[in-house]
Amino acid sequence: MARSKDRGTGKADGAAETAAAAAGDDVANLTMEDAAAEHARLTEEIRGHDVRYYREDAPTVSDAEYDALRQRLAAIEAAHPELVSADSPTQTVGAAPSEAFGQVRHAVPMLSLDNAFAEEDVADFVARIRRFLRWPAEEALVIDAEPKIDGLSLSLRYEGGRLVTAATRGDGSVGENVTANVQTIAEIPDTLPKGAPEVVEVRGEVYMSHADFTALNARMAESGRVFANPRNAAAGSLRQLDPAITASRPLRFFAYAWGEMSAMPAETQSDMLALFRAWGFPVNPRIRRCETVEDVIAYYRETEAERAGLGYDIDGVVYKVDRLDLQARLGFVSRSPRWAIAHKFPAEQATTVLEAIEIQVGRTGALTPVARLTPVTVGGVVVANATLHNEDEIARKDVRVGDTVIVQRAGDVIPQVVGPVLERRPEGAEPFVFPTVCPACGSHAVREINPRTGKEDAVRRCTGGLICPAQSVERLRHFVSRHAFDIEGLGEKQIAAFHADGLINEPADIFTLEARDKAALKKLKDREGFGATSVANLFKAIDTRRRVGLDRFVFALGIRHVGETTARLIARTYGTWEAFWTAMTGQSAEAAVAELDAIEGIGETLAEAVVDFFQEAHNREALDRLLAEVSVEKVEAPKATGSPVAGKTVVFTGALEKMTRDEAKARAETLGAKVAGSVSKKTDLVVAGPGAGSKLKLAAELGIEVIDEDGWLTLIGDA
Ligand code: IVH
Numbered sequence: 001m002a003r004s005k006d007r008g009t010g011k012a013d014g015a016a017e018t019a020a021a022a023a024g025d026d027v028a029n030l031t032m033e034d035a036a037a038e039h040a041r042l043t044e045e046i047r048g049h050d051v052r053y054y055r056e057d058a059p060t061v062s063d064a065e066y067d068a069l070r071q072r073l074a075a076i077e078a079a080h081p082e083l084v085s086a087d088s089p090t091q092t093v094g095a096a097p098s099e100a101f102g103q104v105r106h107a108v109p110m111l112s113l114d115n116a117f118a119e120e121d122v123a124d125f126v127a128r129i130r131r132f133l134r135w136p137a138e139e140a141l142v143i144d145a146e147p148k149i150d151g152l153s154l155s156l157r158y159e160g161g162r163l164v165t166a167a168t169r170g171d172g173s174v175g176e177n178v179t180a181n182v183q184t185i186a187e188i189p190d191t192l193p194k195g196a197p198e199v200v201e202v203r204g205e206v207y208m209s210h211a212d213f214t215a216l217n218a219r220m221a222e223s224g225r226v227f228a229n230p231r232n233a234a235a236g237s238l239r240q241l242d243p244a245i246t247a248s249r250p251l252r253f254f255a256y257a258w259g260e261m262s263a264m265p266a267e268t269q270s271d272m273l274a275l276f277r278a279w280g281f282p283v284n285p286r287i288r289r290c291e292t293v294e295d296v297i298a299y300y301r302e303t304e305a306e307r308a309g310l311g312y313d314i315d316g317v318v319y320k321v322d323r324l325d326l327q328a329r330l331g332f333v334s335r336s337p338r339w340a341i342a343h344k345f346p347a348e349q350a351t352t353v354l355e356a357i358e359i360q361v362g363r364t365g366a367l368t369p370v371a372r373l374t375p376v377t378v379g380g381v382v383v384a385n386a387t388l389h390n391e392d393e394i395a396r397k398d399v400r401v402g403d404t405v406i407v408q409r410a411g412d413v414i415p416q417v418v419g420p421v422l423e424r425r426p427e428g429a430e431p432f433v434f435p436t437v438c439p440a441c442g443s444h445a446v447r448e449i450n451p452r453t454g455k456e457d458a459v460r461r462c463t464g465g466l467i468c469p470a471q472s473v474e475r476l477r478h479f480v481s482r483h484a485f486d487i488e489g490l491g492e493k494q495i496a497a498f499h500a501d502g503l504i505n506e507p508a509d510i511f512t513l514e515a516r517d518k519a520a521l522k523k524l525k526d527r528e529g530f531g532a533t534s535v536a537n538l539f540k541a542i543d544t545r546r547r548v549g550l551d552r553f554v555f556a557l558g559i560r561h562v563g564e565t566t567a568r569l570i571a572r573t574y575g576t577w578e579a580f581w582t583a584m585t586g587q588s589a590e591a592a593v594a595e596l597d598a599i600e601g602i603g604e605t606l607a608e609a610v611v612d613f614f615q616e617a618h619n620r621e622a623l624d625r626l627l628a629e630v631s632v633e634k635v636e637a638p639k640a641t642g643s644p645v646a647g648k649t650v651v652f653t654g655a656l657e658k659m660t661r662d663e664a665k666a667r668a669e670t671l672g673a674k675v676a677g678s679v680s681k682k683t684d685l686v687v688a689g690p691g692a693g694s695k696l697k698l699a700a701e702l703g704i705e706v707i708d709e710d711g712w713l714t715l716i717g718d719a
Contacts (some may be wrong), residue, residue, distance in 0.1 A: 027075040035076050039083045042073045046089040060421055062351045062406065090334070100241060101176035104167035107201065107260035110155060111172060112335050113318060113342040119297055122319070125341045126293050129321060132330060132338065142322035144269050145299040146256060146287040148342050150313035151207030152235045154182065155259050158200040161192040168239070172335065181238055184247035189280040201259030202281060208234040209312045212250035228418055229408075230313050252312075255281035268322045289322065300343050307345070316344035345379070351421060352376035354405045357388065357432055361440040361470035365462040365560075369394055369434070371405070371417045378409040386415040390458045391434040391447075400429040438462035440470040443616045448560075451605050463612045465558050466506055466622040473499050475558045479507050483564050483662075484556035485548060488541040489534065506622050507556070511546065511629035514539045550577055550635045557623075560609040568635075568669065569601050570610075577632040584614040601674070644715055646672030648684040651699070654692030656709055664712075671716055679704065687712045 030038060046069050052060055070089065077084045084090065116122050126143070135141055155175065157165045166182035167175035182188055185206070192200060208216070213230040216237075220226050227233035237249035255276040266272045270289060277283040286303065290296045300317050307314060321327050321339040330339040356372040369388040376383055386407050388394050397419045399405055404424040409415045438445045443464025448457045462468050465475055476495045480487040487510070498504040501523055503513065513520075525535055548556075555567035562570075574580035584592050589611050596607035613619055650673045652664055659667070664687070665675045679686060679698045686699040686706045699706050713719040 027072070027079050030076070030079070032080065035080045036083060039073065039076050039080070042069055042076070043089055045069060046073065050089070060423060062347060062349050065351065101178060101239070103170075103174050104155075104165055104177045105174050106155060106167065106172070107157075109172050110153060110169040110175065110203065110259070111332065111337065113340055114333075114336045115316075116341050116343045117346075119300075122296060122300075122341070122343055123293050125319070126296075129330060129339065133326060140291040142268075143290045143296055144287055144320045144322050145290050145296050145303075146318050146320070147284055147303060147310070147314040148316040148318045148344070149205035149207050149254050149256075149284070150231050150315040151205040152231070152238065154178075154204060154206050154238075154253070156182065156188065156202045156204075157259070158192050158196070158202070160198060161194070161196055163188070163190050176239070178238055180243040181240060181246035184243055185251045185253060187251075187253045187282050192279050196279060197261055197263040197265060199260055199262035201261065202255050202276060202279075203257040203259055204253055204255035204281070206234050206238055206251055206253050207231070207312055208237070208250060209252060211311065212252075216249065253282055254284050256284070256318075264324065267324055269320050269324065269327070270322055272324070290319075296343075304345055314345075315348075316342050318342050346377075348379040349406055349408045349418065350376045350378045350383075351404050351406050352383075354399060354401055354403045354417070354420075356401055357394070357399075359435055359439045361438055361462055361468065363471055363474040365438075365445075365465065365468065365471050367391075367435070367438065367445050367460045367462065369432075371399075371407075373405070373407060376407060378407055378415060381409065383407055383409060383415045386417045388417055391460055392458055394432050394434065398431065400425065400432055402426045402429045434460065436460070438464055438468060438470075440464075441468035441618060443468060443618055444612065446612060448605055448609070451603055461560070463616050464618050465560075465613065467618040469505070472505060476504060476507065476510075478558045479556045480510070484552055485510075485545050486552075487545050489538045490541065506625070508622065508625035508629055510542060511626070513542065546630050547633055548630055549633050550574070550580070553577065553630075553632045554580070557613070559613045561606045562610060565675070566602065566606060569599065570596075571635040573599055575636075576634050577627075584611065585620065589615055643671040643673075645685070647674075649674045649676050649682050650685045650687060651676050651679050651683050651695060652687045652689075653679075653695040654689035656687075656689050658709055658713065667716070667718070 027035070046066075049061055049066055049069070053066075073088070074090055077088065077090055114125075116125060126141070129135070130137070130141060133141075153169045155167050155169070156163060157167075163179070163183065165177060166179045166188075167177055169175050183190065208230040210230060213227070213233050216233055217226040227236060233249070234251060237246055237251055240246045240249075256273065258272065266275055270287070273283045273287065288295075288299050290299060296317075296319050303314070303317050319341050321330065327337070327339040330337065332338060353374040354371055355374060358370045358372055360368045360370050362368060369390065371386045371388050373384055373386060388397075388399065397417070399417055399420050402425070403420040405420050406418040407415055408418045436445055437443065441462065441464040443462050445460045445462050447460045449455070450457055462471065465471060468475075473496055476499065477492050479485055480490045480495060490510070495504065503516075503520060503523065504510055521535075525532060549571065551564075551568045551571035554562065554570050555564050570580060574583065583595055587595075592611045592614070593604070593607045596602050596610055597604050645668060650668050652661060652675065656664055668675050676683060679695045679702065681702060683699065683702070683704050686695065686704055687709065688696045688699075688706050689709055696706065707715065710719065
């Protein structure tokens with residue numbers, strides 16, 4: 001889960017605030033005995049969460065919930081101070097280190113930061129410091145502001161200028177020895193320049209960038225195990241027992257603090273970081289020196305606004321007093337310094353209940369699962385819906401209706417369901433069964449086999465193209481487009497408007513528009529900018545298209561994968577609509593697929609898509625209605641002989657000056673040539689115009705004949 005590794009300070013954020021307040025309210029009324037029992041229970045629960053979070057990189061509750069638990073524990077301790085012990089979670093940080101790694105005792109403990117959630121907390125922080133130092137009101141107090149990186153903290157110890165140990169934070173006193181792994185991180189120097197103190201401990205954050213995280217997960221997806229977020233990926237990669245694995249993971253580092261130093265080479269926080277930068281450590285470029293509360297708040301707001309574009313996760317900003325002598329005077333309170341504070345962004349993850357999984361049908365027929373959630377505030381916004389991506393994602397995450405789920409929101413992206421909290425699964429929750437029929441129209445919804453990979457497509461699609469209300473506008477727009485029915489005056493805008501008015505729902509409706517009742521026509525004429533003349537013109541344009549070639553007709557149906565070339569191939573193979581119709585509907589689906597598949601230029605996926613279309617009764621009925629209005633004309637098979645390009649595969653590339661690409665293609669096909677979009681060994685001829693690039697280069701490499709536009713026209717006798 002995307003969550004800061006710094007877990008809680010006793011203050012709760014956002015959604016959990018009310019719950020947390022309630023959680024602490026009754027504490028004063030507890031008997032000593034009940035308080036002790038509650039204290040023990042909370043301690044155990046928090047420790048369990050700490051182990052899952054810090055050691056296993058697999059937390060099960062949101063930050064807000066964790067904060068609420070800590071707040072309740074702190075409230076109990078405030079009411080019953082005798083319950084505070086040195087090993088209470090309020091006095092310790094993180095989880096004891098895993099035994100899989102060697103242990104390293106930190107020379108200077110790795111502490112945590114107190115958290116501020118509201119701007120008043122920041123004002124209090126500054127006021128507290130000024131009071132503590134008795135700093136004159138009129139005198140500026142320099143505070144450095146920097147991003148709070150959401151990774152995991154690391155301490156790097158150099159002796160005599162060489163990296164000797166690298167350790168995780170662990171419980172703050174003892175961490176895990178990850179030296180061998182850290183030596184594989186390119187951004188971390190193995191040696192320091194001459195002149196650096198004898199002992200130097202540089203501390204900072206190991207993290208993974210968004211781009212590297214996405215690429216890593218894509219690589220890992222094949223093994224079926226992916227990381228939920230960059231922090232988990234960074235932690236999982238650093239804590240590998242085999243350094244070779246760490247080496248293959250793109251880890252990065254920002255230096256922002258230090259531990260033991262045999263000599264202090266600077267007097268301020270900012271000079272220390274400048275020195276680290278000079279020694280070769282990456283230091284965040286966004287660090288800013290501020291002088292007032294207003295300055296730091298402005299920094300916070302700017303950083304939050306730019307957060308999504310940084311390319312790595314941050315979960316807030318950190319403010320630190322710049323002068324090291326003042327830091328020393330301010331010192332520490334229990335586990336955090338008085339001279340620094342983390343100003344956290346509102347939680348971007350929360351848990352809530354998955355009430356239902358609904359299936360939405362997109363404009364192109366893709367079925368998308370949407371999670372309906374009990375509304376919850378995530379990152380300051382109420383979220384009631386989130387995406388579940390697709391069928392496989394639901395199965396992989398095993399999210400079930402009734403589950404408590406983790407919801408994540410980052411920047412402007414659609415909220416996502418990260419996964420279920422298995423401990424809270426209600427009894428009887430069943431795995432989700434993805435529908436195999438379209439919820440919008442009842443047609444079959446299928447997953448195609450990708451011919452390249454041989455794997456099922458992740459997306460299930462509705463096959464009810466012509467009649468599916470979810471797809472109709474898109475389908476109608478295609479139906480009237482230039483290479484299909486090409487109806488003048490009936491563009492995308494008009495189609496959308498007529499559809500919204502209920503005037504056109506399916507292709508046949510276009511041709512029955514004129515014969516419709518008065519009320520419908522009035523609706524049409526009432527359209528803004530659509531007078532009697534335009535209506536008359538539209539009807540005329542529609543009428544001229546009542547006869548259409550079989551190739552255009554097949555293309556217009558918008559069957560998946562059937563573009564112009566395939567439509568033309570089909571039209572030429574079958575000649576008439578009747579012949580095509582009989583082949584598609586007069587035999588078994590298997591026989592129809594085999595027949596199409598046998599046509600050169602048509603593969604199995606395409607054949608199946610065409611047959612699926614005709615298998616749908618809805619589509620056949622819509623076709624009947626359409627064919628009552630239009631007649632489909634025969635397409636002659638091209639005279640393939642006698643032309644010099646008959647049977648050849650031709651590729652046009654670059655600009656053509658004497659004809660459009662469409663014309664050139666049509667002319668070539670009439671002469672019996674096959675026009676391909678890309679150059680391959682099968683290409684016979686490349687016609688290259690100005691600006692031809694990679695295709696021309698490839699043709700030369702493959703030794704394919706290349707001619708220009710004039711050469712082409714001469715060749716086919718059109719010059
Ligand atoms: S300063 C004595 N600066 O946040 C405290 N910490 O909540 C030294 N973190 O354990 C920490 N970015 O893992 C500091 N710019 C930054 C930080 C940062 C991320 C982490 C760090 C620390 C935790 C404290």
